[in-house]
Amino acid sequence: MARKKIKVRICVGTACFVQGGADLLLYEDFLDPQLLDSCDIEGSSCLVQCKTDDPHWKAPFVEVAGIVYPNVTQKRLAELIEEAANA
């Protein structure tokens, strides 16, 4: 069954990039190949999420299938894509 690929946008605005977003760009290394195959990943312009004062809404941000998530780590990114793939 051919499924539409999940759109993943990793914010590479400066704030995200320096708060660990740069490490998310190593996705070829840390994502499972099958998971990798299920999505289209790109570095994206600033998602304009970093301007709030909410202590829990922090960079780096990633948009997975249209929803923006804060504090994304490599592990969290893998989980998010997996969730989206199984949705």
Place this chain on the structure above:
Amino acid sequence: MLEINNQYTLMKRRIDSEVLKAFFAGNLESVVNTLPIKIIPRDREPNRCCVYKERAMVRYRIMALLGVDIVDDDDEFKTLEMYVKEALEETPSILPTLTTITPGCGSCPDEQYIITDSCRGCFARPCMANCPKEAIVFINGRAKINEDRCINCGKCLDVCPFHAVIHVPVPCEAACPVDAIHKNARGVVEIDRDKCIHCGHCSRSCPFGAIAERSALLQVAKMLSEKDEVVAMIAPAIEGQFPGSLSQIISGLLALGFSDVVEVAQGAHITAEHEAHEIQERLTAGAPFMTTSCCPAYMQLVDKHVDTLSEYRSKALSPMAYTADLCIEQRPDAKLIFIGPCLAKKVEAAQIASIDAVITFAELASLFVARDIDIKEMPAAPEPIDSAQFADCREFALPQGVARSVVRRSRSPISTMHIEGIDKKTVRIMKTWTKRPPEANLIEVMCCEGGCLAGPGVLVNPKIAQRLRRGVNIATVGAKPLGGN
């Protein structure tokens, strides 16, 4: 050594950005006392014992950012506001660069080998057979190490078929190439400043974040906000550290308020020319080899620990020193800021009168974040007209890059070798060089494994940085096919 981006380094950058944001908003003095609470809110799940200790550590981090020597000048009765006032009024010296936050030290147990429950008490007993000090005894059918006899050689760990032996190091002590860091009688970290070469290996290895670098960041922010004539001298390793091209990074620096941006690769060209010429002279005169001289941690290593090599290292000045000369020729009144991946450069720069401050890429990142400068969206700055002459010296940041630049400028062929990453073992090898010369003419020495691109002040995994340096667009930089790393 820890990864470049971990909970601690990310927290450090966050603190730097928050302090700078408040500084540029003009209210640092009034908010700084409560910044630790803002950064560590009550409902945070703490990584240390509690949020209160985390807040105390934030306070220390802010002090290091202000340039305070925490070891000697920690006055608990002084508020952060008072420290800020002092830092804004006078320009403190930030040497020695490395300072320790003793309450943060985990008081790690002494280095030891431990035999775990996985020991099967086997018949062959290779641990016992291979122990040179007869330190292994068997109690109730299980191996045990007699600590009084053990010399931490690790032979038992190598030979146990069940991987029952574990090695528990003291991370800072293990990382230090020159035995300059130890636990003192109270069991907390202490740096022997006469021995320290400021490589920063210890601060990158401590999982508790107990070793801090004193920063000139606030001083630089002050110069920028006062609209001084400030020139940024950018180390060759900067390309790939931010989400954009080198020319976009230069635009970003100009947007921050720097009057001009000069690539240190220009000075590297002079260093390489000098070394190419010098090595011919030395070889003709019968010298067996020459080492490079651009790595400031290596320079301190020779000065403090391997005196025998002082006559074998190049007399060329560092790229930073030559670049400072070029800058001052053109702008005699300008303040010069070196921006690089290196902590030892802070020590070197302190000896060069024309250089006003040194900050790292990680510290620069906080300036960009505080001023909302998005490198990805920056226009490309024009390429310097004379860049063809020095463009290849941008490679100085990479292992073998210096040697290659020298070879290109050399009239006759020279053989090269490179030392990448100074640790206890390489120091021992270097000490033998005067008796048994290395089998190459030019020895390039870089203190950090992975070169300057993996220095203590970088913020991007070298794999990604390398790709960005090759001109890959940031949007697709993580994707294949790029080949290698």
